[in-house]
Amino acid sequence: MQIHNRIALFRSERGTSRRELADAVDVNPQTIGYLERGDYNPSLELAMKIAAFFDVAVEHLFSFEPFESVAVALRRIDAAE
Amino acid sequence: MSLPERLDDLARLTGIPQLGDLIATGTQRRRHLRWMPMIALVVATVGIIAVGSNIQIGMPMLFVGEMIAFWFPLFGPIKPWGTLAGVDERDRQLRRDAYFTTFTVISAVAILGLFALPALAFVAAWDRARLIFFMPAFAAYLMCLLLTIPTLHASWATRPLEDE
Numbered sequence: 001m002q003i004h005n006r007i008a009l010f011r012s013e014r015g016t017s018r019r020e021l022a023d024a025v026d027v028n029p030q031t032i033g034y035l036e037r038g039d040y041n042p043s044l045e046l047a048m049k050i051a052a053f054f055d056v057a058v059e060h061l062f063s064f065e066p067f068e069s070v071a072v073a074l075r076r077i078d079a080a081e
Numbered sequence: 082m083s084l085p086e087r088l089d090d091l092a093r094l095t096g097i098p099q100l101g102d103l104i105a106t107g108t109q110r111r112r113h114l115r116w117m118p119m120i121a122l123v124v125a126t127v128g129i130i131a132v133g134s135n136i137q138i139g140m141p142m143l144f145v146g147e148m149i150a151f152w153f154p155l156f157g158p159i160k161p162w163g164t165l166a167g168v169d170e171r172d173r174q175l176r177r178d179a180y181f182t183t184f185t186v187i188s189a190v191a192i193l194g195l196f197a198l199p200a201l202a203f204v205a206a207w208d209r210a211r212l213i214f215f216m217p218a219f220a221a222y223l224m225c226l227l228l229t230i231p232t233l234h235a236s237w238a239t240r241p242l243e244d245e
Contacts (some may be wrong), residue, residue: 027171028167031169040171040174077155
């Protein structure tokens with residue numbers, strides 16, 4: 001089953017490189033790349049380490065359903081206002 | 082400069098000692114090798130088939146395939162079993178999947194070979210010397226599969242990652 005994630009978004013927002021995140025969670029930088037592309041599903045341990053690194057709950061980073069894009073989220077917020 | 086130091090310098094010029102260090106630390110750049118394993122496999126397969134009829138053509142082809150295959154564990158995407166440095170959970174999963182496929186294929190080929198060898202020897206009326214010569218060639222072919230299929234599987238199972 002495909003697990004969707006927002007690692008690239010969080011990483012971009014924090015200005016963190018793949019290597020910095022990889023070193024923090026003790027994997028290879030390539031593994032972060034494969035995770036972001038959705039080619040690899042992380043173990044629970046790795047998912048929790050990444051969530052801890054960004055200081056968010058695991059479900060904010062990983063989901064069985066595709067995440068809403070930033071553009072869609074902004075339009076939704078504008079419409080609500 | 083003493084002779085041993087000169088020999089050390091010569092060895093360093095080949096790049097092999099540095100390669101050993103990179104492999105030991107898990108920092109060696111590994112690549113998707115999609116076509117070279119196929120070439121090695123085709124050459125070795127044609128070689129093992131040719132061994133049955135023409136040993137002078139079959140054996141060199143088999144060994145050429147094997148010589149190409151010897152480089153795949155060094156440069157392919159699969160990190161060696163004994164390596165712990167630089168091996169993370171994705172590397173372990175990739176290696177596990179690749180070797181599972183490899184051992185399945187090798188088992189199937191070995192079982193097929195066990196039945197095919199006596200049958201071929203009977204049908205083609207091989208003498209004992211030819212059969213004895215064919216058996217180590219078949220073992221070499223299985224060795225070639227062991228060296229080739231993990232790299233082939235891992236290279237096609239994943240897409241190369243673009244640089245950040």
